[in-house]
Amino acid sequence: MKSRPDDALNLDSETMEKLRKKGVSRRDFLKFCSAMAASLALPSSFIPQIAEAVANKKPYLVWLEFQDCAGDSEALLRASKPTVGQIVLDILSVEYHETIMAPSGHRAEKSLNDVVKNHKGKYLVVVEGSIPLKDDGIYCCIGGKSALAIAEEVCGNAAATIAVGTCATYGGIPAANPNPTGAVGLKEAVPGATVINLPGCPVNVENLTACIVHYLTFGSLPDTDRLGRPLFAYGKRIHDNCERRAHFDAGQFTQQWGDEGHRQGWCLYEMGCKGPETFHNCPTVKYNEGTSWPVQAGHGCMGCSEPNFWDTMSPFYKRLPNVPGVSVEKTADKVGAALAAVTAAGLVIHGIGRAISPQKNDDE
Amino acid sequence: MSDIKRTYVWEFPVRFTHWVNVLCIIVLSITGYYISNPFIYALSSKQQIMGLVRLTHFIAAYTFMMSVIIRLYWSLFGNEYACIKEWFPFSGEKLRTIGAELKFYLLISKKPLPNTGHTSLAGITILLVYAGFIFQIISGFAMYSLTHSGVIWTALGGWLLAYIDLPMIKLYHHLAMYVIGAFIMGHIYIAWFADIRERNGVIGSIFSGYKFMSNHK
Numbered sequence: 001m002k003s004r005p006d007d008a009l010n011l012d013s014e015t016m017e018k019l020r021k022k023g024v025s026r027r028d029f030l031k032f033c034s035a036m037a038a039s040l041a042l043p044s045s046f047i048p049q050i051a052e053a054v055a056n057k058k059p060y061l062v063w064l065e066f067q068d069c070a071g072d073s074e075a076l077l078r079a080s081k082p083t084v085g086q087i088v089l090d091i092l093s094v095e096y097h098e099t100i101m102a103p104s105g106h107r108a109e110k111s112l113n114d115v116v117k118n119h120k121g122k123y124l125v126v127v128e129g130s131i132p133l134k135d136d137g138i139y140c141c142i143g144g145k146s147a148l149a150i151a152e153e154v155c156g157n158a159a160a161t162i163a164v165g166t167c168a169t170y171g172g173i174p175a176a177n178p179n180p181t182g183a184v185g186l187k188e189a190v191p192g193a194t195v196i197n198l199p200g201c202p203v204n205v206e207n208l209t210a211c212i213v214h215y216l217t218f219g220s221l222p223d224t225d226r227l228g229r230p231l232f233a234y235g236k237r238i239h240d241n242c243e244r245r246a247h248f249d250a251g252q253f254t255q256q257w258g259d260e261g262h263r264q265g266w267c268l269y270e271m272g273c274k275g276p277e278t279f280h281n282c283p284t285v286k287y288n289e290g291t292s293w294p295v296q297a298g299h300g301c302m303g304c305s306e307p308n309f310w311d312t313m314s315p316f317y318k319r320l321p322n323v324p325g326v327s328v329e330k331t332a333d334k335v336g337a338a339l340a341a342v343t344a345a346g347l348v349i350h351g352i353g354r355a356i357s358p359q360k361n362d363d364e
Numbered sequence: 365m366s367d368i369k370r371t372y373v374w375e376f377p378v379r380f381t382h383w384v385n386v387l388c389i390i391v392l393s394i395t396g397y398y399i400s401n402p403f404i405y406a407l408s409s410k411q412q413i414m415g416l417v418r419l420t421h422f423i424a425a426y427t428f429m430m431s432v433i434i435r436l437y438w439s440l441f442g443n444e445y446a447c448i449k450e451w452f453p454f455s456g457e458k459l460r461t462i463g464a465e466l467k468f469y470l471l472i473s474k475k476p477l478p479n480t481g482h483t484s485l486a487g488i489t490i491l492l493v494y495a496g497f498i499f500q501i502i503s504g505f506a507m508y509s510l511t512h513s514g515v516i517w518t519a520l521g522g523w524l525l526a527y528i529d530l531p532m533i534k535l536y537h538h539l540a541m542y543v544i545g546a547f548i549m550g551h552i553y554i555a556w557f558a559d560i561r562e563r564n565g566v567i568g569s570i571f572s573g574y575k576f577m578s579n580h581k
Contacts, residue, residue, distance in 0.1 A: 226526060237510055251406035251413030270402060276510075277530045303531075312531040319400055320538055321531045332535055333401075336542030343546045347553045353471045354557070 015055045029055075039210040039285065040222065040232050053217040060115050060123035063097040064154060066147040067140050067174040067183055068129025072165040073099050075202040075287075092124075092212070098142070109143045116157050124215065125158040126208070127151065130167040130174045131189040134182025148189055155193040160221055161186065162196050162211055166304055169197035169228070176310035187228055196221045197228040201304035206285050207233040227307065229279070238275035238301055241283040244268065262298065272317040273300030280305045367578075373445045373480055374573045381435040382570055385497075388428035389548070392500075393541055395421035400538055422508070429501050432494070445481030451491040453484035468561075469554065476562040480577055493547055496540055503537040506530075 019029055033051040037044060065073070077100065094101075096112045103111060115123050129147075132139040137146035155161040163186040166172035174183035187195045198207055211230060214222045222230040239245065247253070247267040254262040254271050269276070278301055282293040294301055303313035312321055320332050374382075395417045398404070406413050439448035453459065462484045467473035469485075477483055482490060505521025507530075524533060559567040569575045 240511060246409065249415035250409045250411050251402060251404060251415075251417075252409060253402055253405060255405075274531075277534070306530070308529055312529040320535050323535065323539070324532075332538050332542075335539065336545075339542050339546050340549070343549045347549065350469075350471070350553070350557075357471055 019055075033213075035206075036210050036213045039206055040214055046217070050213060050217050054213060057216045058093050059159075059216070060119050061092040061094050061126065062112055062115055062123060062154060063094065063126045063128065064150065065098050066127070066129035066131050066151070066168070067181065068165065068167050070099050070128070071202040072128045072168075073097070076205050076208070095123075106143075112154065116154055120157050122159050124212070125155050125161040127155065127161055127163045127168045127186050128165050130171045130183035130185060132174070132181035132183050133189065134180075139181040151186060151190050151193075155186065155190050155195070158193070160194045160196065160215060162198060162208065162221075163187065164198045164200075164203040164208055166199040166201050166307075166309065169199040170307035172199075172201065173310055175308075194221070195228060196224060196230060198233070199229065199305040199307075200280060201302075201309075204233070204280075204282070204285060204287060207281070225279075229305075233281045233285075234279045234305065236279065236281065238278045238280055238282055238295075241281075242275050242295055243283060244295060265298075268295060268298075268300040270319070271300050272315065272319055274303035274306075274309075274313050274316070275301040277313065278303040278306055368576050369578075370574050371480060371577045372573055373575045374569055375438070375442055375446060376573070377434055377438040377442065378446050379570055379573055381431045381438070384427065384431040385435075388424050388431060389544060391424040392421060392428060393545065395424065396538075396541055400534075425501070425504055425508075428497075432497050432501065436494075450482045450487045451494070453487040458484045458487075469557070474561075476558070478577075480575060489547070489551075493544070496544055496547075500537060500540050500544070503533050503540075506533050507537070 016026060016029075020026075024032075030047070030051065033047050033054060034044065036050055036054075037046050042050075063073070095115045096108065098108070101108060101111070129140075131137070131147045131151055133148060137148040140147040142150060163169045167174055167183070168186050170185040171179070171183045171188075172185075174181060175185075185197070186193070187197065196211060198204075198211060200207075207230070210232065211222060214220075214230075222232055224230055225234060227234075239248070242248075244265060244267045247265070248269055252261060252264075252266040254266050254268050256262070257271070267273070273295065275295065282301070283295070286293045286296070300316070302316050303309045306313065315322065318331065323332055323335050398417045399414070399421060402414060404413055436448075438446050439451070444450075453462075461477060464473065464475075465477055465483050465485045468476055502521045502524055505517055506524040507521075509517035509520070509522030509525070510530075528536070555567055555570075559565065563576070564578075565574070565576045
């Protein structure tokens with residue numbers, strides 16, 4: 001008989017005892033490790049390796065917040081059955097997190113400085129929120145330092161930085177037109193840092209956890225696409241894994257909110273769903289411990305994990321973006337119709353001109 | 365109206381690709397519009413309307429691409445009227461004829477230009493239209509490459525995704541359909557107009573290949 005994965009586990013009892021005290025049983029822990037292996041598309045033979053890494057390594061982690069709504073922190077902390085979030089917080093030594101840390105003021109800043117000074121090149125950073133560059137970055141300052149200065153110092157000296165949420169990755173909503181603060185994503189603000197992007201509004205905690213677990217297990221960040229997003233989470237298009245895809249191919253579309261098609265769970269394409277434009281693992285991993293995700297709940301995808309989504313994916317309830325440079329009400333079809341009308345009118349006028357103009361010189 | 369010479373202008377590849385393009389553009393426009401804005405709905409989930417429309421669009425797109433490739437090839441190896449030089453009428457002599465040509469089309473002048481192949485204006489138009497065709501092909505394959513990973517799709521259009529956001533590619537691909545539609549309206553009208561005014565059988569020439577050119581200048 002093949003050995004079961006946990007036979008190979010050599011979890012030291014102290015770690016298990018600590019986890020048990022937090023209400024995480026051995027069974028929960030192994031379930032978590034299996035789920036992580038599955039999320040990272042690894043075979044089950046990696047589970048012992050993951051379990052060992054997660055149980056024994058305890059890296060320092062700081063969580064920076066810039067121009068954000070703390071939605072990613074919320075996503076981490078508000079998980080209904082907090083095994084994932086709890087395990088992450090337990091396996092990591094979270095030294096700094098503005099929203100949830102107990103110290104404040106200088107004491108808080110001191111813990112950040114201590115990590116940067118004492119664990120240079122070894123700690124992990126999670127960044128949430130965009131960084132304003134306009135007017136020397138005065139639009140986001142913490143403890144008298146600009147977001148850019150903090151990011152350069154903290155992320156520049158870190159082993160790796162995980163940018164979570166669309167703001168930290170690509171500027172997100174603060175960077176939406178007209179971008180008054182000159183907001184950019186972390187990689188653009190600090191090009192020298194080792195950054196992996198986990199966009200989404202908010203980030204899916206399962207993906208964040210899997211990223212950290214990958215780092216603990218293999219000592220490196222997972223493979224990424226051209227936008228710096230890990231392929232295990234952003235390698236597939238939402239539209240191609242969507243549970244409503246069959247209705248798309250059939251030609252069954254919701255045409256109005258609450259109509260018969262909507263009640264039948266038909267495709268939300270005509271309601272402006274941006275699943276065909278968006279790469280994310282929402283349909284398979286879902287949110288809040290696999291409870292649901294927007295399309296399952298009956299609302300189209302907004303493309304929140306793509307760069308510039310606020311500008312290019314809107315209007316959210318229409319198929320195509322507005323034509324740039326013209327007033328917002330002019331959609332592509334209106335411009336097209338206008339073009340056709342102008343052409344037709346021109347031809348008619350030309351034809352009438354021809355018909356009424358004298359014919360005497362016709363033979364030249 | 366002295367002697368009229370029957371001149372072979374449009375060789376077979378030129379006429380062939382012209383009509384393949386016509387068919388493809390009609391099919392691509394209808395299916396493409398359906399994909400952007402479905403106007404027929406399935407009565408049962410066993411149907412495959414969107415699936416079939418997309419299949420048709422993709423097959424027509426491949427056909428169209430091949431047709432464009434054949435025409436571009438022929439612009440290098442065909443006769444003088446198919447030659448790519450006709451698409452770039454930017455020499456001083458050729459640019460000067462544009463004014464006279466515009467006068468003719470704007471009904472100011474009654475005198476047609478003695479042109480066997482493309483006029484200068486037609487040359488510029490075909491250049492712009494083919495630029496539009498090539499944009500449609502590249503942007504189309506950029507979208508196609510989303511679900512077809514491979515070097516071919518990246519080379520044919522996937523690279524564009526690094527420069528233009530995907531929703532904007534979709535918008536421009538959609539808008540270019542209307543621009544091509546406007547071209548077709550103007551194209552048919554001017555061919556009709558020229559056929560009547562120039563009396564050289566230009567409409568028939570795209571079927572037969574022959575134009576009727578009067579010898580006297």
